[in-house]
Amino acid sequence: MATSQFVFRNIPITVVRRKVRHCYLGVYPPQGEVRVTCSPRYSETEILSFLSKKHLWIEKQLSKFRVQENRALDEMECETGDSVFFLGEKHTLGVLLSKRPAIFHNSERREITIALPDTQSKRAKHALLRAWYREQLQNLVPEMLRRWSTQLGVAPNSWTLRKMKRRWGTCFTHSRHIVLSESLARYSKECIEYVVVHELIHLHVPNHGPKFKRMLHHALPHWKELKAQLES
Ligand SMILES: [Zn+2]
Secondary structure (H helix, E strand, O other), X not given: OEEEEEEEOOEEEEEEEOXXXXXXXXXXXXXXXXXXXXXXXXXXXXXXXXXXXOHHHHHHHHHHHHHHHOOXXXXXXXXXXXXXXXXXXXXXXXXEEOOOOEEEEEOOOOXXXXXXXXXXXXXXXXXXXXXXXXXXXXXXXXXXXXXXHHHXXXXXXXXXXXXXXXXXXXEEOOOOEEEXXXXXXXXXXXXXXXXXXXXXXXXXOOOOOHHHHHHHHHHOOOHHHHHHHHHO
16 A cells, blocks of 8 residues: 655645555544545546646535634634635634734635733734724625615615624614624625625515515525524
């Protein structure tokens, strides 16, 4: 048995060669290791074409691992090296000592660095990250609201972000006010969009009945997938 490793479309792949008849593919816990088991006869080109065909499946499996790791801020220790999520992407957290609190995001390297005077205070770290998440959503959501308001022919009077325990959003139909959870910043733009669209449709239909489902399906045909990502 021989083991080798290479990178395929940014995904590290482990190849195990042993006497097996076919090519087998698996994504394994705890980290979501992608492993191909195949006969020593298989060439690298054959493995690559096999992986290309399975690319979507691999991404789907990996996203499940990412979702499992995507924990709420309150549950995080916030130490250097921890994983922290932003817009559905896993980032590595860095913690620095500095007089002034600041936060740096390097999207290319998938790093979020927080700098603050008291690096021991979990509360201070949470507060800093939370404020940053809110700021990012403040920048992101207005465009989504504008675009979907036009598309759906409804507009809220106002919207706010809030720390919410059990839900991702609420729509107060009488005041036409939409509240979104600040934790949405941990999820992909598509997931955030799903919540925005969901709450906007409530301005047409207050319940989750067939009319609501029809409009949602029309706006976002893959809404169930997005909902599942938020719920897992
Ligand atoms: Zn609803």
